[in-house]
Amino acid sequence: MTRLPLDWERAQDVAAGTVLRRIDLPAVTMTQLVFYCAAARVTDPIHYDREFARRAGFPDAVVNGSLRIAWLTQALSDLVEPPNFVSALRCAHRGPMYVGQALSLEVQVTEPIKSSKEGSVLACAVIGRLGEKVIDHAEGALTLVRQAS
Amino acid sequence: MSAVFQEPVNRLAARRGELLGSWGPVRLDVVTVSRFMEALGWPIDGGTKPVPPAILLQLGNVNIDVTRDVRPHEDIDPSLANPVNGGTALCWLRPLQLGEAIRGSVRLKDAYVREGKSGAMAIVLIETTFLDAAGQPVATAQKTTIFRGVAA
Numbered sequence: 001m002t003r004l005p006l007d008w009e010r011a012q013d014v015a016a017g018t019v020l021r022r023i024d025l026p027a028v029t030m031t032q033l034v035f036y037c038a039a040a041r042v043t044d045p046i047h048y049d050r051e052f053a054r055r056a057g058f059p060d061a062v063v064n065g066s067l068r069i070a071w072l073t074q075a076l077s078d079l080v081e082p083p084n085f086v087s088a089l090r091c092a093h094r095g096p097m098y099v100g101q102a103l104s105l106e107v108q109v110t111e112p113i114k115s116s117k118e119g120s121v122l123a124c125a126v127i128g129r130l131g132e133k134v135i136d137h138a139e140g141a142l143t144l145v146r147q148a149s
Numbered sequence: 150m151s152a153v154f155q156e157p158v159n160r161l162a163a164r165r166g167e168l169l170g171s172w173g174p175v176r177l178d179v180v181t182v183s184r185f186m187e188a189l190g191w192p193i194d195g196g197t198k199p200v201p202p203a204i205l206l207q208l209g210n211v212n213i214d215v216t217r218d219v220r221p222h223e224d225i226d227p228s229l230a231n232p233v234n235g236g237t238a239l240c241w242l243r244p245l246q247l248g249e250a251i252r253g254s255v256r257l258k259d260a261y262v263r264e265g266k267s268g269a270m271a272i273v274l275i276e277t278t279f280l281d282a283a284g285q286p287v288a289t290a291q292k293t294t295i296f297r298g299v300a301a
Contacts, residue, residue, distance in 0.1 A: 025190060036188035039181075041210035043217060065234035070189055070203035073239070077202050085244040086202050092236040 005081045008144040011113040011122050018109045020079055020124070025071065027102040028063050036067050050099070063097040072126040072138045075105045083145045087121065091138035097130065104129045113144065120144045151269035153299050154262045157228045158271050161260035169275070173252035174282065175208045177245060200245035205279050205288055206237070209253050229271055230300045235293030242287055251287065252280045258291060271296040 002020055003010050014020075030050070037048045042064060045052035050061045069091055077086045097103065111123040121141050128136030175181075177200050185204050245251075258274040272295055279288040 032188065032190060035184075039184040039188040040207035041213045041215070042207075043210075043213055043215060065237065066203070066206045067189070069206060069237050069239070070185075070201065073203040074189060074191055074201055077199070082199055082244055085199065086241060088238075088240050089202075090236070090238040093234055 004079055005084075006079045006122070006142065006144065007081075007084060008113070008120055008146045011120070011142075011144050014109050014112065014122065016109055016111055019106060020109060021075060021105075021107040023075055023105045025103045025105065028097070028099050030061060030099055033061055033063065033067075033099060036064060040064070040066060042066075058096070059098060061099040063099065063101070065093055068093065068097060068103070068128060068136055069138075071103065071105060072128060072136060072140070075107050076124060076126055076140045076142065079107065080142055080144070085143055086140065087143040088141040089126070089138050090140075091126075091136055093136055095130075095133065095135035097135055101130050103136075107140075110139070115146075120146060151262045151264060154229075154269055154271040154296070157226045157299070158260050158262050161226055161257060161273060164257050165259060167257050169255045169257055171252065171254040172209050172211055174250035175211050175252075176250045177204065177247060179247065182247060200247050202241055202245060202288075203239070204245070205239070205251070205277075205290060208251055208279070209255065209277060225273055225275075225294065228300050229273075229296040229298075231296060231298035233295045233297060235272065235295040237293070238291045240289050245287065250282050253277050254280070268297075 002014055002018060034048050046056050046058060046062045047064050053061045072091055073086060073089050106127045108125050110125050113120050113122045121143055124140045126138040126140050127134055182200055185201060255275060255277045258276040260273045263270055263272050272293060275292050277290045278286055281287050
C-alpha cells in the first residue's frame with residue numbers, strides 16, 4: 001500500500017500499474033449542477049435546465065465537462081501536499097454524463113518517477129467510470145520536489 | 150460532407166493566434182475557493198490545502214453576461230453547430246496560492262476539418278494562458294470543441 005501523501009521519497013518505490021486511489025462520487029443532483037454552474041458562472045442551459053437540454057437533443061441535463069475535469073484533477077491533487085503539485089492533466093471525454101449518474105474515479109501510476117533538471121515527475125492516469133464504462137480517461141502528472149535531507 | 154465546414158473553418162484558421170479576449174485580475178479568495186469545492190461535492194476544509202488546480206477553468210467566466218442564455222460555441226462562429234466537448238489539456242507551472250490574483254488571455258490556437266467514422270467535423274482549439282500578479286505564467290489550458298454540424 002503506497003503511503004500518502006506522496007512525496008519524492010515515497011514515489012521512488014511506486015511502480016507502474018500501482019493504483020493510488022479510488023473514489024466513488026455520489027450521484028449528481030440538479031442542485032449540484034445548479035450550484036456548480038453558479039460558482040463557475042456557466043450560462044449554457046443544457047447543464048441546469050432539463051427541458052432545454054432535452055430540446056437540444058440530450059436525454060437530460062448534462063454534467064459539465066469542466067466539472068468532470070475538476071473531479072479528475074482533484075483526485076490527483078489530493079495525493080500530494082505543497083511544494084508538490086499537479087503539473088498536467090489532459091483529458092478526452094469518451095462519453096456524456098447526465099444528472100443522476102455517479103462517477104467512480106481511479107488514479108493509477110503509468111510510469112515510475114522520472115527526474116530531470118526541471119524536477120521529478122510521476123505520470124498517472126485518472127480514469128472515470130460510470131459502472132464498468134470508462135467515460136473519462138486523463139493523463140496526468142505530479143511534480144515532486146526533492147527536499148534537502 | 151467536409152465541404153460544409155470548409156468556409157467557417159477557413160475563416161477561423163485565418164485567425165490563428167488571434168487574441169480573443171482577456172480577463173481579470175480575479176482573486177482566488179476563500180469564498181471563491183470554498184464555493185467551488187462545495188459545488189464539486191469535495192470536502193471543504195479550513196483552507197490548509199492548496200487551491201484546487203482546476204478552478205482556473207472557471208475564472209474566465211468572470212465577465213459573463215448572466216442575462217443571456219448563451220451556449221459557449223455560439224461565440225466561436227455562428228455557422229458551426231452541434232458542439233461536443235473534445236477534451237481539455239491543462240498544464241500548471243506551480244501550485245496556485247490562496248489570495249493571489251490571476252489574469253487570463255484567450256487565443257484561437259487552431260481550426261481544421263477532420264474526417265471521422267461518422268463523417269466530417271470541424272475542430273476548434275482555444276488556448277488560455279493564466280498569469281499571476283507579476284505577469285508570470287502559472288498555467289495554460291487548451292480546450293477542444295468538435296462541431297458536428299452547421300447552423301441551418
